[in-house]
Amino acid sequence: xxxxxxxxxxxxxxxxxxxxxxxxxxxxxxxxxxxxxxxxxxxxxxxxxxxxxxxxxxxxxxxxxxxxxxxxxxxxxxxxxxxxxxxxxxxxxxxxxxxxxxxxxxxxxxxxxxxxxxxxxxxxxxxxxxxxxxxxxxxxxxxxxxxxxxxxxxxxxxxxxxxxxxxxxxxxxxxxxxxxxxxxxxxxxxxxxxxxxxxxxxxxxxxxxxxxxxxxxxxxxxxxxxxxxxxxxxxxxxxxxxxxxxxxxxxxxxxxxxxxxxxxxxxxxxxxxxxxxxxxxxxxxxxxxxxxxxxxxxxxxxxxxxxxxxxxxxxxxxxxxxxxxxxxxxxxxxxxxxxxxxxxxxxxxxxxxxx
Amino acid sequence: xxxxxxxxxxxxxxxxxxxxxxxxxxxxxxxxxxxxxxxxxxxxxxxxxxxxxxxxxxxxxxxxxxxxxxxxxxxxxxxxxxxxxxxxxxxxxxxxxxxxxxxxxxxxxxxxxxxxxxxxxxxxxxxxxxxxxxxxxxxxxxxxxxxxxxxxxxxxxxxxxxxxxxxxxxxxxxxxxxxxxxxxxxxxxxxxxxxxxxxxxxxxxxxxxxxxxxxxxxxxxxxxxxxxxxxxxxxxxxxxxxxxxxxxxxxxxxxxxxxxxxxxxxxxxxxxxxxxxxxxxxxxxxxxxxxxxxxxxxxxxxxxxxxxxxxxxxxxxxxxxxxxxxxxxxxxxxxxxxxxxxxxxxxxxxxxxxx
Numbered sequence: 001x002x003x004x005x006x007x008x009x010x011x012x013x014x015x016x017x018x019x020x021x022x023x024x025x026x027x028x029x030x031x032x033x034x035x036x037x038x039x040x041x042x043x044x045x046x047x048x049x050x051x052x053x054x055x056x057x058x059x060x061x062x063x064x065x066x067x068x069x070x071x072x073x074x075x076x077x078x079x080x081x082x083x084x085x086x087x088x089x090x091x092x093x094x095x096x097x098x099x100x101x102x103x104x105x106x107x108x109x110x111x112x113x114x115x116x117x118x119x120x121x122x123x124x125x126x127x128x129x130x131x132x133x134x135x136x137x138x139x140x141x142x143x144x145x146x147x148x149x150x151x152x153x154x155x156x157x158x159x160x161x162x163x164x165x166x167x168x169x170x171x172x173x174x175x176x177x178x179x180x181x182x183x184x185x186x187x188x189x190x191x192x193x194x195x196x197x198x199x200x201x202x203x204x205x206x207x208x209x210x211x212x213x214x215x216x217x218x219x220x221x222x223x224x225x226x227x228x229x230x231x232x233x234x235x236x237x238x239x240x241x242x243x244x245x246x247x248x249x250x251x252x253x254x255x256x257x258x259x260x261x262x263x264x265x266x267x268x269x270x271x272x273x274x275x276x277x278x279x280x281x282x283x284x285x286x287x288x289x290x291x292x293x294x295x296x297x298x299x300x301x302x303x304x305x306x307x308x309x310x311x312x313x314x315x316x317x318x319x320x321x322x323x324x325x326x327x328x329x330x331x332x333x334x335x336x337x338x339x340x341x342x343x344x345x346x347x348x349x350x351x352x353x354x355x
Numbered sequence: 356x357x358x359x360x361x362x363x364x365x366x367x368x369x370x371x372x373x374x375x376x377x378x379x380x381x382x383x384x385x386x387x388x389x390x391x392x393x394x395x396x397x398x399x400x401x402x403x404x405x406x407x408x409x410x411x412x413x414x415x416x417x418x419x420x421x422x423x424x425x426x427x428x429x430x431x432x433x434x435x436x437x438x439x440x441x442x443x444x445x446x447x448x449x450x451x452x453x454x455x456x457x458x459x460x461x462x463x464x465x466x467x468x469x470x471x472x473x474x475x476x477x478x479x480x481x482x483x484x485x486x487x488x489x490x491x492x493x494x495x496x497x498x499x500x501x502x503x504x505x506x507x508x509x510x511x512x513x514x515x516x517x518x519x520x521x522x523x524x525x526x527x528x529x530x531x532x533x534x535x536x537x538x539x540x541x542x543x544x545x546x547x548x549x550x551x552x553x554x555x556x557x558x559x560x561x562x563x564x565x566x567x568x569x570x571x572x573x574x575x576x577x578x579x580x581x582x583x584x585x586x587x588x589x590x591x592x593x594x595x596x597x598x599x600x601x602x603x604x605x606x607x608x609x610x611x612x613x614x615x616x617x618x619x620x621x622x623x624x625x626x627x628x629x630x631x632x633x634x635x636x637x638x639x640x641x642x643x644x645x646x647x648x649x650x651x652x653x654x655x656x657x658x659x660x661x662x663x664x665x666x667x668x669x670x671x672x673x674x675x676x677x678x679x680x681x682x683x684x685x686x687x688x689x690x691x692x693x694x695x696x697x698x699x700x701x702x703x704x705x706x707x708x709x710x
Binding site: 315 | 398419435593651670687
């Protein structure tokens with residue numbers, strides 16, 4: 001399912017095959033939380049170079065609910081997207097919720113952030129929901145402790161993550177067999193900043209056997225050096241013939257550095273969120289606060305080398321004005337710019353690897 | 356500047372030439388208030404058939420202000436739109452404001468709805484702002500009384516509108532001559548539902564002489580029959596060789612009926628506003644409340660004959676879900692559908708007139 005085409009000081013160049021097509025790696029996944037990317041159309045993000053869309057199981061479970069999605073045969077049909085989809089497990093959201101009521105060995109009881117209704121997700125439920133959604137890449141339901149947790153709590157979370165991973169694997173295989181599907185399942189390496197716990201988690205996940213391995217619990221407040229340290233002691237443990245996914249990282253320089261260390265795939269809301277806050281990435285490898293008042297008088301083109309046609313057409317002054325006045329078109333222009341440059345960074349990198 | 360190509364029971368077929376190109380009439384103008392159409396890109400609305408964009412002088416005067424727009428040579432350059440632009444006079448907004456402080460013969464004193472700062476617009480100011488914006492079609496600054504006003508108030512408003520129209524014409528001609536531009540100026544026929552006042556207003560505007568004539572103060576609460584009555588007694592007074600613009604009307608059946616009566620052009624926020632509220636126009640000449648719960652299970656394509664590619668791709672269930680959860684992509688899909696069908700209605704009508 002994963003072909004490692006080459007390795008170089010730039011990183012790994014590969015090809016991941018999913019039920020809905022082949023993805024060239026390394027790659028970045030835009031986050032379409034509830035099956036949509038804010039104001040951007042599917043067509044637009046594909047034009048910018050998106051090969052796969054990440055959707056959030058938690059949000060889709062709450063609304064519209066996987067039953068509705070299943071009526072029409074899964075998320076691809078439901079949202080009109082014919083490329084691969086990765087769904088997260090819902091774990092990150094339910095563990096971050098303030099409405100959480102109880103965590104035990106079976107899973108997490110929590111309250112819907114929409115109407116307060118009581119809900120429960122455990123490893124089996126997460127697999128069932130993700131299979132009902134028809135995801136191409138399914139993520140194990142893991143226990144995500146706060147980044148500030150004590151070592152004992154992180155160890156307990158790792159052990160539970162491993163027990164849940166075994167349940168996920170078993171449930172996933174049964175569902176694939178029953179439905180005649182070939183969804184991939186990725187394990188998630190937890191362990192905070194504790195080198196030995198990360199290593200233990202990786203090794204025991206490998207013993208269970210997954211289609212890919214994610215590094216979770218990073219980009220949540222630790223320093224960049226600490227994050228790279230974790231990669232340095234996790235990645236050598238992972239099998240070379242499986243894709244490695246660094247969750248929640250989306251700064252371009254961090255993508256390039258992490259690929260060097262052996263990562264193949266990423267997701268992050270950062271490019272879109274920064275865009276909405278007026279922080280614009282430019283091709284010249286700088287970030288500007290486009291919503292600052294001084295750009296109201298800067299009539300130069302936003303970015304003449306941008307992969308986004310809107311950034312090649314429009315002026316900084318116009319974008320600054322739109323964002324400052326809350327005009328939605330401003331968000332569209334800025335989101336396409338930041339997402340386009342993020343996708344292009346890895347596209348360019350693949351080109352360098354191939355040449 | 357306006358070529359009347361044919362007349363038939365369907366209405367007038369014409370061609371309006373502006374500094375930024377030729378517009379085939381009858382036509383509908385999308386309203387891009389502050390120089391943008393919510394989440395839709397310029398490219399998208401042109402693809403849907405837009406030939407011209409209407410922008411609001413009041414909003415642009417407040418932010419970013421015509422001085423900034425002038426720095427880069429006008430609104431077309433500023434917003435990246437190379438087709439014609441019509442600007443309204445600002446009159447409708449300043450007369451509708453709650454922050455209005457004083458109306459006299461020179462104009463209207465009012466407070467900015469943004470920061471409360473004191474502002475003033477009269478006929479000369481409106482001309483100067485619209486010329487600074489570089490509009491192709493400039494509207495006279497008129498006195499718009501409430502639709503419920505007494506006859507004496509409507510008469511006073513008509514007389515003032517006529518005095519202001521003369522000032523607008525003089526100022527406009529001077530600005531065109533000074534700047535070497537060829538912007539068009541349209542007069543606005545007011546007079547409420549009073550047949551004789553409408554006729555008087557039309558005749559005295561014609562005596563001043565404008566490039567086109569608008570019928571204002573309609574679609575503000577009167578019945579449809581009352582609106583058509585006004586057209587019936589105004590339109591015969593107007594010169595055949597000038598375009599006639601019915602302001603603020605955007606329901607497709609009203610567009611078609613008004614064209615039959617002799618109208619050539621329209622603007623309205625209605626298609627976009629209805630879309631955002633979940634009221635979707637379909638090609639089958641029906642309107643549905645797509646955000647209603649029952650559409651959550653209707654997986655049929657939104658509108659397979661739609662001019663909008665998004666409506667041919669996506670399902671009603673997905674659009675219903677997006678609108679109900681406040682996902683912006685839902686607004687984009689719905690706005691493109693309603694705007695697309697509105698533009699297509701007149702495009703189709705022109706086709707029928709030509710065949």
